[in-house]
Amino acid sequence: MIFTETTRERARQIIARYPEGRSRSALLPMLHLVQSEEGYVSANGIAFCAEMLGLTRAEVGAVATFYTMYKRKPTGDWLVSVCTNTMCGVLGGDAAYKALEEYLGVHHDETTADGKITLEHAECLAACDYAPVLTVNYEYFDRVDADSALVLAKQLQNGERPHPHRGARLCTLREMSVQLAGFADDREGAVGEGPAGEPTIAGNRLAERYAISVSGFDPDTPIKRPDPDAATSPGNVKPATASKPASDSKPAGDAPMPQKAAIKEASK
Numbered sequence: 253m254i255f256t257e258t259t260r261e262r263a264r265q266i267i268a269r270y271p272e273g274r275s276r277s278a279l280l281p282m283l284h285l286v287q288s289e290e291g292y293v294s295a296n297g298i299a300f301c302a303e304m305l306g307l308t309r310a311e312v313g314a315v316a317t318f319y320t321m322y323k324r325k326p327t328g329d330w331l332v333s334v335c336t337n338t339m340c341g342v343l344g345g346d347a348a349y350k351a352l353e354e355y356l357g358v359h360h361d362e363t364t365a366d367g368k369i370t371l372e373h374a375e376c377l378a379a380c381d382y383a384p385v386l387t388v389n390y391e392y393f394d395r396v397d398a399d400s401a402l403v404l405a406k407q408l409q410n411g412e413r414p415h416p417h418r419g420a421r422l423c424t425l426r427e428m429s430v431q432l433a434g435f436a437d438d439r440e441g442a443v444g445e446g447p448a449g450e451p452t453i454a455g456n457r458l459a460e461r462y463a464i465s466v467s468g469f470d471p472d473t474p475i476k477r478p479d480p481d482a483a484t485s486p487g488n489v490k491p492a493t494a495s496k497p498a499s500d501s502k503p504a505g506d507a508p509m510p511q512k513a514a515i516k517e518a519s520k
């Protein structure tokens with residue numbers, strides 16, 4: 253597929269957001285951009301990103317296959333993601349997922365025959381306080397159950413765009429991919445606003461009721477900015493011995509590097 257001039261222009265705008273010589277940092281939004289045109293990240297999309305960013309296809313492919321938000325095969329207009337992680341699963345997420353599987357006749361990462369709906373299960377959608385949740389193109393539907401999940405699926409099949417419980421109005425996966433590439437949603441009034449939902453601030457309310465606070469916490473603490481004169485600023489002098497990142501330390505457990513020992517033993 254030859255990408256349209258609109259996509260090429262957007263690609264140039266994305267790359268221009270990054271400092272000269274750092275264009276490879278634009279890869280993540282670029283992958284969303286190609287997904288917005290084809291509905292998934294195809295081999296052509298990978299080649300396009302590689303060409304625009306001066307990367308190899310292998311480098312682009314390694315990133316595209318790492319993140320689940322980049323789809324590697326044609327995906328429906330409506331990506332229905334049901335959280336089946338522990339919290340949601342036991343509260344009804346598993347039942348909702350199973351009901352959708354049976355009704356739509358598809359399993360994880362599969363698309364209905366009409367190409368409209370792709371179903372997937374997800375591992376924690378970062379909304380445990382509203383469990384069980386599902387998302388449609390990353391917009392939340394809270395406290396779902398098998399029945400409400402089926403109602404939602406039928407509405408999507410009928411061409412309706414039910415309003416999510418929080419956030420913006422629904423748009424297709426391709427339209428959402430444009431936004432994820434960093435371009436604003438220009439539909440008037442589409443972006444959700446309003447205060448945080450009650451479950452989100454329940455902890456804060458309890459803290460207020462029982463007068464629990466973090467001692468010395470100043471919500472107006474100014475954020476320190478890096479000193480432009482970095483080389484001479486005392487605050488920017490590196491310590492003589494840099495501390496090792498945690499990943500360099502031996503793993504938790506009784507023996508150092510037990511995995512290596514096991515592999516060595518197995519290969520004898």
Ligand code: FES
Nearest residue numbers: 335340377379380
């Ligand atoms: S476990 Fe479902 S959103 Fe976290």
